[in-house]
Amino acid sequence: MKNAAKYERAYFMPPEDCYDWVKKEYITQPPTWCSVDLRDGNQALIIPMSLDEKIEFFKYLVQVGFKEIEVGFPAASETEYDFLRALIEQNLIPDDVTIQVLTQAREHIIRKTFAALEGCKKAVVHVYNSTSVAQREQVFKKSKEEILQIAKDGAILLKELAEETNGNFLFEYSPESFTGTEMEYALEVCNAVIDIWQPRPDWKVIINLPVTVQHSMSHVYACQIEYMSKHMHNRENVILSVHPHNDRGCGVADTELAVLAGADRVEGTLFGNGERTGNVDIVTLALNMYAHGVDPKLNFENLPEITEAYERLTRMHVYERAPYAGKLVFAAFSxxxxxxxxxxxxxxxxxxxxxxxxxxxxxxxxxxxxxxxxxxxxxxxxxxxxxxxxxxxxxxxxxxxxxxxxxxxxxxxxxxxxxxxxxxxxxxxxxxxxxYVNIATTIKLVEVHFAQKNGGIETELTLGREGIMKVYHGKGNGRLDAISNALKRHNVLDYKILDYKEHSLTVGSNSKACAYVQLQLPDGRIFWGAGVHSDIIDASALALFSAVNRALA
Structure with a gap:
């Protein structure tokens, strides 16, 4: 492709080597999960969910086991505001579930967000502003100092309004477009917010480092997370969160390596729905851990039901080959x-x-x-x-x-x-x-009788052929051998029996037996037949006649 040269590196490596995560083989315990289906996943829908649909989806997320659920941007639309108020006023939020709301670091939006939260038992207020070079230069046209001040002002206002509003509030900050931000500067902004909030062991804060747009390979993001984790102020009282998108198709890889690199928490959606190529797929993440013997603490034991509800409520479709949830992912045609x-x-x-x-x-x-x-x-x-x-x-x-x-x-x-x-x-x-089973196209076994004489078995067969009944006789070492010799004696077919197997049918009817017979004709051709009957002797005879009829046909 001729225009590759116009794509320059849009990400920043840490200023020091950060490769401790490479030494870890796999994730040994699940992160804290936060579903953003009702915010990021909802705003990405062609037709956003109605209030009733959002309530039903919220109940599904609770049923799956999410303890943190982002419910929307209450200052952004009437539906999201009404949804939040419905959850609070109808007492739909379980005591062990914390809801999360998103707000830009703008004063009037933050104030409206806290007004919407009045009376909420417990909520995470997630405030963000963009910090990347591209956003600073092209969108906001502000200096590093000005962008830093936006973050600090938002953090201060959250602290003030939390003290004035009835409720129990936790704080989260995201430097939006983190992966396109110089790492030293991203660290400076996050540490400034942490210093304002002053987290404690009994009141931790969340610093969320999103892959707003994927610019790099996944190992780069892991190094970025490790750098931030190592140098973040008050790290023991900070919950390091990630929110990867999927622009390069690496959302799951980004997240798994980020957890190895120190991330404590993951924001994502069921099946990866979200803006553009979507968010990280939590179903895939959780079941990847499960496949390594780690309980993800989310319940996908009835994934088809969850998939059906998701498709019905979002009007989206889970791809047939999507990991774990796709209809064909376990199917083997080869x-x-x-x-x-x-x-x-x-x-x-x-x-x-x-x-x-x-x-x-x-x-x-x-x-x-x-x-x-x-x-x-x-x-x-x-x-x-x-x-x-x-x-x-x-x-x-x-x-x-x-x-x-x-x-x-x-x-x-x-x-x-x-x-x-x-x-x-x-x-x-x-x-x-x-x-193959009980074939009677040319010769039909109507009746069979056996008698033990002179150390062997004699049989009398009544056969129907082209509407005419005939009685045949034969002798042999056993019943099947006697029947076979009767057919050969009367020149019905020249063959030899190569194989015989029998068993009881274990599915559908335990009272029936099944037998299989393999014949070989003088020219080497092979024919198989099967017989099913309540009596194993009759089943054997029917199997032989099935093979004979297939050969005659």
Missing amino acids: GSHQDAIAKGMKWRESKDPNHWNVPYLAIDPHDIGREYEGDVIRINSQSGKGGVAYILEENFGYRIPSKMREDVGYTVKGISDHQHKELLPKEILSIFTEK
């Missing part, structure tokens, strides 16, 4: 993937049921309310024998012999390819039943 997953499931069940290490599946879908049926093994023209066999066994109890799986797999795949669509489990069962 034959080799299906085979590995099916074998992994079997291995885990018998060898190590208390741990999860199944190929191709980062976490157990059941943990977030997903089902193996329809979610994991999905069948289309790209699928393999293992996937088809897995569907038939897990859903319907058919334990297809390993040698038969390829035959069944190609049959099902061929139909999917011809119809140009995915096949659902019930459709796969219908294909298997139609093509």
